[in-house]
Amino acid sequence: MPYEAVIGLEIHAQLLTTTKIFCGCETAFGAPPNTHVCPVCLGFPGALPMLNQRAVEYAIRAALALGCTVHPTSVFARTNYFYPDLPKGYQISQYDRPLATGGQLTWQDGEREVHVGITRIHMEEDAGKSLHEGFGDSSMSSYIDLNRAGVPLIEIVSEPDLRSAADAGQFFARLRAILVALGINDGNMEEGSLRCDANVSVRPWGTTTFGTKTEIKNVNSFRYLEKAIDYEIHRHCDLVMRGERIVQETRLFDSASGHTFSMRSKEDAHDYRYFPEPDLPPLTITAAWVADVARTLPELPDARRARFISEYALPPYDAAWLTQSMAMASYFEAVARATKNPKASSNWVMGELARLMKERGHEIEQVPVSADALAGLIGLIDAGRISGSIAKGVLEKMYADGRSAEVIVDQDGLARIDDEGAVLVAVQGVLAVNADAAADYRAGKTKSFGFLVGQVMKASGGKANPALVNAVLKRELGG
Amino acid sequence: MGAHATARDIRQQIVDGATSAEATCEAALAAIREGDATIGAFLHVDAAGALDAARAIDARSDKASLPLAGVPVAVKDNICTAGVRTTAGSRMLDTFVPPYDATVVTRLRAAGAVIVGKTNCDEFAMGSSTENSAYFPTKNPWDVTRTPGGSSGGSAAAVAAGFSPIALGSDTGGSVRQPAAFCGVVGLKPTYGRVSRYGLIAFGSSLDQVGTFGQTVHDAALLYDVIAGPDAFDSTASSHPVSPTVAQLDRPLGPVRLGVPRAMLAEGVEADVRAAFDAALEAWRSAGAELVDIDLPHAPHAIPVYYLVAPAEASSNLARYDGVRYGFRAAVGPRDSLEAMYERTRDAGFGAEVKRRILIGTYVLSAGYYDAFYLKAQQVRTLIRDDYTRAFEGVDAIVMPTTPSAAFRLGERVDHPLQMYLNDVFTVSANLAGVPAVSVPCGLTAERLPVGVQVVGPAFAEGRILQIAHALESRMPTMTR
Numbered sequence: 001m002p003y004e005a006v007i008g009l010e011i012h013a014q015l016l017t018t019t020k021i022f023c024g025c026e027t028a029f030g031a032p033p034n035t036h037v038c039p040v041c042l043g044f045p046g047a048l049p050m051l052n053q054r055a056v057e058y059a060i061r062a063a064l065a066l067g068c069t070v071h072p073t074s075v076f077a078r079t080n081y082f083y084p085d086l087p088k089g090y091q092i093s094q095y096d097r098p099l100a101t102g103g104q105l106t107w108q109d110g111e112r113e114v115h116v117g118i119t120r121i122h123m124e125e126d127a128g129k130s131l132h133e134g135f136g137d138s139s140m141s142s143y144i145d146l147n148r149a150g151v152p153l154i155e156i157v158s159e160p161d162l163r164s165a166a167d168a169g170q171f172f173a174r175l176r177a178i179l180v181a182l183g184i185n186d187g188n189m190e191e192g193s194l195r196c197d198a199n200v201s202v203r204p205w206g207t208t209t210f211g212t213k214t215e216i217k218n219v220n221s222f223r224y225l226e227k228a229i230d231y232e233i234h235r236h237c238d239l240v241m242r243g244e245r246i247v248q249e250t251r252l253f254d255s256a257s258g259h260t261f262s263m264r265s266k267e268d269a270h271d272y273r274y275f276p277e278p279d280l281p282p283l284t285i286t287a288a289w290v291a292d293v294a295r296t297l298p299e300l301p302d303a304r305r306a307r308f309i310s311e312y313a314l315p316p317y318d319a320a321w322l323t324q325s326m327a328m329a330s331y332f333e334a335v336a337r338a339t340k341n342p343k344a345s346s347n348w349v350m351g352e353l354a355r356l357m358k359e360r361g362h363e364i365e366q367v368p369v370s371a372d373a374l375a376g377l378i379g380l381i382d383a384g385r386i387s388g389s390i391a392k393g394v395l396e397k398m399y400a401d402g403r404s405a406e407v408i409v410d411q412d413g414l415a416r417i418d419d420e421g422a423v424l425v426a427v428q429g430v431l432a433v434n435a436d437a438a439a440d441y442r443a444g445k446t447k448s449f450g451f452l453v454g455q456v457m458k459a460s461g462g463k464a465n466p467a468l469v470n471a472v473l474k475r476e477l478g479g
Numbered sequence: 480m481g482a483h484a485t486a487r488d489i490r491q492q493i494v495d496g497a498t499s500a501e502a503t504c505e506a507a508l509a510a511i512r513e514g515d516a517t518i519g520a521f522l523h524v525d526a527a528g529a530l531d532a533a534r535a536i537d538a539r540s541d542k543a544s545l546p547l548a549g550v551p552v553a554v555k556d557n558i559c560t561a562g563v564r565t566t567a568g569s570r571m572l573d574t575f576v577p578p579y580d581a582t583v584v585t586r587l588r589a590a591g592a593v594i595v596g597k598t599n600c601d602e603f604a605m606g607s608s609t610e611n612s613a614y615f616p617t618k619n620p621w622d623v624t625r626t627p628g629g630s631s632g633g634s635a636a637a638v639a640a641g642f643s644p645i646a647l648g649s650d651t652g653g654s655v656r657q658p659a660a661f662c663g664v665v666g667l668k669p670t671y672g673r674v675s676r677y678g679l680i681a682f683g684s685s686l687d688q689v690g691t692f693g694q695t696v697h698d699a700a701l702l703y704d705v706i707a708g709p710d711a712f713d714s715t716a717s718s719h720p721v722s723p724t725v726a727q728l729d730r731p732l733g734p735v736r737l738g739v740p741r742a743m744l745a746e747g748v749e750a751d752v753r754a755a756f757d758a759a760l761e762a763w764r765s766a767g768a769e770l771v772d773i774d775l776p777h778a779p780h781a782i783p784v785y786y787l788v789a790p791a792e793a794s795s796n797l798a799r800y801d802g803v804r805y806g807f808r809a810a811v812g813p814r815d816s817l818e819a820m821y822e823r824t825r826d827a828g829f830g831a832e833v834k835r836r837i838l839i840g841t842y843v844l845s846a847g848y849y850d851a852f853y854l855k856a857q858q859v860r861t862l863i864r865d866d867y868t869r870a871f872e873g874v875d876a877i878v879m880p881t882t883p884s885a886a887f888r889l890g891e892r893v894d895h896p897l898q899m900y901l902n903d904v905f906t907v908s909a910n911l912a913g914v915p916a917v918s919v920p921c922g923l924t925a926e927r928l929p930v931g932v933q934v935v936g937p938a939f940a941e942g943r944i945l946q947i948a949h950a951l952e953s954r955m956p957t958m959t960r
Contacts, residue, residue, distance in 0.1 A: 046678040089798020273844035278684035
């Protein structure tokens with residue numbers, strides 16, 4: 001009997017506010033432990049939360065970008081549990097009345113349209129960080145860093161609409177691109193500012209009831225997410241086919257073995273004793289506020305991709321590649337506008353520039369060649385001042401020492417040779433040492449022509465105007 | 480009515496230069512040194528801090544602009560004071576020194592008040608006798624074999640004993656009004672949200688409100704005027720504009736209708752309390768008030784609702800006392816688990832009543848019980864609030880005894896928590912409804928114990944209920960111990 005997987009994701013995204021959700025402490029990552037703290041985020045007696053309005057605005061942005069309904073009234077609730085990195089003994093979150101519900105994320109995969117519903121988006125505070133390793137006394141002690149406690153998060157919950165690990169990976173990647181484009185999340189999974197849990201179950205093809213699900217917690221890369229889900233789907237199918245029961249539980253993914261393992265079963269699940277947070281009045285969001293936020297929404301990746309295809313006549317592949325990140329898309333667009341040659345611009349960005357970035361491990365934000373500088377290089381090619389192959393070397397030099405293409409071409413003598421006399425000298429030199437090839441050509445072996453052109457180009461250091469080389473060579477061979 | 484100098488007079492003498500804030504402070508400290516060994520009103524006396532503050536007031540040339548210039552104030556120990564130990568009457572916070580002032584304390588200091596010390600209370604404000612303090616019980620200055628009431632018993636006793644003319648307390652279900660009644664002083668619980676809770680150690684967040692004690696209505700109003708108003712550190716603090724209540728006290732009362740919830744008084748009220756209450760009604764009538772019988776149909780449910788909602792919130796509010804970051808931590812060895820640390824810390828750090836309420840609260844919030852207990856209680860709470868809203872359409876205020884009996888004996892109810900809870904029958908509704916209420920002395924029992932009468936008003940009607948209380952006060956004979 002064939003089985004189908006049913007997958008839903010829960011994504012926690014840290015909002016890029018400068019201060020925490022309920023106090024004025026900074027959110028910046030990487031500060032010395034326990035320095036971005038105050039009575040409020042430390043849960044001191046008598047301290048009270050004050051909601052950061054910017055965090056609400058960012059959550060509304062996410063809700064609008066995902067087509068959700070933003071509710072005029074939502075309610076904060078307490079999620080009660082004991083853990084040393086949870087200072088108050090409860091997390092302030094939203095429970096039965098979330099900020100927004102009922103959105104979707106849709107994309108095209110070849111001929112297939114993938115449609116994933118968004119169940120809800122709610123706001124909450126992050127917990128601190130427990131450090132169990134890396135200290136001299138780690139066998140006996142754990143350390144706690146509360147800098148992260150109270151950092152604003154949104155939790156985005158998808159409907160169980162995903163049917164494969166690959167689609168789940170796509171969904172997560174697209175959601176990440178949207179959150180980054182909105183300027184509300186930095187997309188940094190290593191630092192934990194974007195985290196994903198996956199709910200996985202399987203059921204016989206054609207049935208509509210859900211199988212018993214397991215939850216895979218905190219998977220922090222696209223690749224691991226897909227591997228973890230695939231592993232889990234196979235594990236479920238094996239169990240079901242052997243007639244065994246699937247235990248509803250929370251599991252963790254071990255990237256070393258590629259396996260998931262049980263963290264806790266439903267029987268030891270927390271009773272969170274949710275109740276409305278009495279320290280915060282219900283969150284009221286007016287239609288005017290939502291409209292204001294809607295006006296400030298940037299162009300989202302999907303819209304930009306479509307526009308790149310229509311406005312710049314780019315192939316869909318190029319448009320998709322370039323719109324993976326907001327910064328990359330903006331860089332390309334600046335190059336294309338300056339050169340008025342979109343296809344050449346996309347070729348250079350996706351080709352040589354991407355290669356150099358990869359070699360150096362750079363993100364587009366770190367690339368030392370500005371969009372204007374790259375446009376200058378493409379301008380030189382388009383004007384016929386240098387050849388494409390010379391240009392590759394010029395770009396490497398630009399990347400390495402920051403000089404402009406113009407300066408490099410002048411200083412390093414890389415301009416194209418258009419002087420017929422100079423080309424003739426090179427042609428004659430090549431023919432003198434390649435008499436056999438010349439004879440072959442005259443005997444009708446036209447293939448030799450290409451070889452001879454190559455020799456002339458080589459002799460000129462790649463700088464000779466290829467059209468001129470062709471013409472002069474033809475004339476000399478014919479003469 | 481008071482036997483000791485009032486805050487109003489003390490301030491005037493300091494502003495006029497008849498005495499100094501330092502001399503006033505010395506006198507208060509001396510009174511505490513002399514008398515508090517018997518009463519036990521204070522958990523900690525901050526003599527050095529108080530004298531420094533008093534001298535700083537004396538050095539100022541703008542004393543006339545300070546509503547509490549040089550006035551000694553006692554502060555309940557569940558209100559945070561920067562640099563001064565704040566225990567909330569619990570072992571759990573035995574060593575806790577807050578790095579910040581509660582908003583009300585900031586406002587006291589700005590008004591020129593001199594904080595003399597922190598007063599005893601039931602642990603985390605849970606109790607009606609101050610016997611649940613982890614340290615010692617406070618005694619009633621009228622009869623030291625009796626309780627001063629609670630949970631703000633230390634503050635009420637400090638004012639009654641003349642240790643400080645005014646004091647701050649907190650009132651979650653009657654914790655200001657009941658001890659005020661037992662100690663023969665005035666106690667005001669403002670409208671929920673009228674006074675910032677920032678720095679008030681939370682018990683039941685939707686019920687807690689900082690309140691004021693004075694020997695006179697005027698003094699309680701004076702202190703209230705200093706602490707009331709919006710606060711950028713408390714989202715539940717109302718932005719409703721504040722108007723000073725002191726100025727309203729001596730204005731003509733005008734036509735006033737007072738509602739009397741007869742059904743609530745039918746049983747359980749001691750005869751002497753009933754007699755004092757009837758005398759108060761007569762006094763009001765002679766002041767021109769019209770008395771109207773009213774019905775608060777859901778009032779009988781107030782106690783059970785309160786004892787579900789308050790413990791539910793408390794069970795969550797007290798989760799932070801886990802031994803991890805501050806306060807008490809039980810001794811644990813390197814091989815002991817995290818759970819062992821939590822269990823031993825909370826077992827040794829909390830007293831019996833606090834544990835009882837944490838257990839009740841945890842239970843009523845649990846999956847499967849939430850709807851039947853917590854949710855149902857909140858629904859009934861709405862009905863109780865609606866009762867008050869409806870009643871206030873016909874009357875300016877509702878009057879009733881503050882407590883069904885006068886001060887009971889120390890130890891009498893310690894082992895009978897339900898009997899202790901029933902003492903709150905007239906006070907909890909105001910917290911559930913979020914409305915203001917003031918308890919004002921209205922006579923003595925045959926055993927010469929004070930009786931209090933309560934004036935409950937609509938939200939933000941502090942000025943009006945204080946005015947009504949003042950009209951009674953000015954018609955009552957002075958009560959002396």
